[in-house]
Amino acid sequence: MSLVNILNIQVLDNPTGFHNEFKFEITFECNAELKDDLEWKMIYVGSAESPQYDQVLDSIMVGPIPVGVNKFIFSADAPKLELLPQRDLLEVTVVLLSCLYHDKEFVRIGYYVNNEYTDEELRENPPPQVLVDKLQRNILADKPKVTRYNIDWYGQGQTQDQNNEQETTQQPMDQDMMVQ
Structure with a gap:
């Protein structure tokens, strides 16, 4: 069981121009007191062929986290064009939101x-040359892919469910999560 559960992520300012900021309103629930901050990362996948083009758009620390429901807006600048292959500017790519506690990714x-x-x-x-100023970015907000990881929330060498192996599940967001 995770001590932090994502309740809702709303994609703001979508669709928008390629150069505009990414904006997500994130609502999550904290089920127990956390001693340290959560780290959130926003990653733009620049090419399906190689992770060398992935860009961390921003990384922020959020805390202290009170028990209960919490909400914040996570925004980041668009990716740096000079670091992206021209051939991958058009069509479909991915943006990832990752949350870590004690440098361990849990979602x-x-x-x-x-x-x-x-x-x-x-x-x-x-x-032949992509006209970036004419591009529109549209995040497919209603179809997120969620991967959850069990982590050791308390620093005792085991995951909370006392399982020494990391469990990974890939599934749609929980039924009670409203994604807009």
Whole structure:
């Protein structure tokens, strides 16, 4: 059982221009007192072919965390274009939200991102050089992929369920999670 459960993630300002910030309103529940902050990371997957193009858009510490329901807005600048392959600027990629406690990731939420031209003529006949100022980013907010990991919340060498092996599950968000 996780001491922190994600209740809702709302994608803000979506769809938007490629150069605009990513904005997520994150609501989570803390079930017990945490001694330290949570670390949140936002990662843009620059190419499906190689992780060398992945960019950490931002990493923030959130805390102290009171027991109960908590909410914050996590925003980050768009990825640096000079670090992305031109051929991967269009079409589908992924943005990841990752949360860690004591440098141990316990949840990762992935969203597909579709980058496309807003102009139909450009969509049908894309120029050889991508016109980034004409791109729109659309995060597919209603279909997140969630991976949960059991971690040792108390620093005693075992996960909370007393299992020494890390369990990984990949499944849609919980039924009670409202994703908008």
